[in-house]
Amino acid sequence: MKRYLRIQVDHSRCVGSALCLATAPGYFELDDQHLSRPTTSVVPVSENVGAAAELCPMEAITLTELEDERDSGEHEDTRGTRRPPTPAAVPPRQAFTGPTYRR
Numbered sequence: 650m651k652r653y654l655r656i657q658v659d660h661s662r663c664v665g666s667a668l669c670l671a672t673a674p675g676y677f678e679l680d681d682q683h684l685s686r687p688t689t690s691v692v693p694v695s696e697n698v699g700a701a702a703e704l705c706p707m708e709a710i711t712l713t714e715l716e717d718e719r720d721s722g723e724h725e726d727t728r729g730t731r732r733p734p735t736p737a738a739v740p741p742r743q744a745f746t747g748p749t750y751r752r
């Protein structure tokens with residue numbers, strides 16, 4: 650069974666370095682205040698978002714492993730558009746093995 654993560658960015662910590670955009674292209678974008686936000690709220694575990702969370706200098710990115718596979722279904726992205734949790738068309742550069750999950 651494929652596992653999924655919910656991505657959240659704490660704007661009280663984010664400094665807009667854009668390191669997450671470079672580490673996980675397609676999963677983050679800068680808003681009009683130059684702060685990062687996820688382009689989609691749910692992604693498969695093995696994507697580069699894990700590396701982005703580990704490399705964020707402000708520890709602003711929180712990844713929450715979803716316990717219920719129903720959570721991995723269609724969801725609303727950060728712009729209010731409903732779509733399935735399909736990752737961006739960018740191949741992962743490395744498998745995520747870091748310990749940044751919260752339950």
Ligand code: SF4
Nearest residue numbers: 663664666667669705
């Ligand atoms: S790497 Fe961290 S501090 Fe930099 S833009 Fe992304 S969330 Fe913000």
